[in-house]
Amino acid sequence: MSRFFAHFLTLLPLLLSLLVGAAPGVVQAQSGQAAGAAVRAAGLPASMDYRLGPGDSIGVLVFQNPDLSLDARVSESGVISFPLIGAVQLGGLTLPEAEKKIADGLRAGGYVRQPQVNIVLRQVRGNQVAVLGQVNRPGRFPLETFNTRVSDMLAAAGGITPTGDDLLVVTGTRGGQAFRKVIDIPALFAAQQSQDDITLAAGDTLFVNKAPVFYIYGEAQKPGPYRVERGMTVMQALAAGGGPTPRGSQNRLVLHRKDIHGQVVETKPQLVDLMRPDDVIFVRESFF
Numbered sequence: 001m002s003r004f005f006a007h008f009l010t011l012l013p014l015l016l017s018l019l020v021g022a023a024p025g026v027v028q029a030q031s032g033q034a035a036g037a038a039v040r041a042a043g044l045p046a047s048m049d050y051r052l053g054p055g056d057s058i059g060v061l062v063f064q065n066p067d068l069s070l071d072a073r074v075s076e077s078g079v080i081s082f083p084l085i086g087a088v089q090l091g092g093l094t095l096p097e098a099e100k101k102i103a104d105g106l107r108a109g110g111y112v113r114q115p116q117v118n119i120v121l122r123q124v125r126g127n128q129v130a131v132l133g134q135v136n137r138p139g140r141f142p143l144e145t146f147n148t149r150v151s152d153m154l155a156a157a158g159g160i161t162p163t164g165d166d167l168l169v170v171t172g173t174r175g176g177q178a179f180r181k182v183i184d185i186p187a188l189f190a191a192q193q194s195q196d197d198i199t200l201a202a203g204d205t206l207f208v209n210k211a212p213v214f215y216i217y218g219e220a221q222k223p224g225p226y227r228v229e230r231g232m233t234v235m236q237a238l239a240a241g242g243g244p245t246p247r248g249s250q251n252r253l254v255l256h257r258k259d260i261h262g263q264v265v266e267t268k269p270q271l272v273d274l275m276r277p278d279d280v281i282f283v284r285e286s287f288f
Helices: 003-020 024-041 095-108 150-156 185-190 234-240
Strands: 057-062 070-073 079-082 086-089 117-123 128-133 139-142 164-174 177-184 205-210 213-218 224-227 248-258 264-267 280-285
Touching (some): 057 079, 086 095, 128 150, 150 205, 234 248, 234 280
Parallel strands (some): 128 205
Antiparallel strands (some): 057 070, 079 086, 164 177, 213 224, 248 280
């Protein structure tokens, strides 16, 4: 949408209200709705829900005072510089709240008797969430609505890579306190509405670690590292490695596993035993 069209949509209700003699309060409410329509038409967050953050670009329009209208960028501290008023703290405010704050400043300073201020969101850069680790498109993504959830952000990041873990860690702040939550990714999509599909907040970080692996070597068809699947048994781990070679035997396996003290212990596993991360299976030669 062009700047001219955005200005036109914003000012149209004001012009109509002057023709029909609408009250100032009605004028401001209607212009706020027009601003919201312009924002939605541009594919940006809903003006009533979105809270301004550092890096956001906005257009401030003051009716019948074109010298006071400007385009501005919200600074890292959440401030813009506005004519006559000076520094105005807008970070964390919704667009209607920011409009009121600027209007109150103009009125209190005696610059405009009945200021009618509208703010149009030009570009979203604030209120971002970082998605890191084993995802297809790691990076920072804007919170485009007030109720963006974990599943939405995973989709924006292209989903989990084949080497990604089944667990996702969300860190951030809630109510001024450090926040950390571990989320089971398969369970997130298994139910129609998972309680773990929490609403994200600005500054959150989503991290997906590498999936745990085990190792198989010796007389195995395809030795190397493999992902530890949930409930995987020794037999399934052996199958993942292609099974024993003609010289190997599934009855002569050796399992190397760390104990609680970090020491590697060598045992003879049963085929139904469960695998653990960092287990090492050695397939020995058969006797015959």
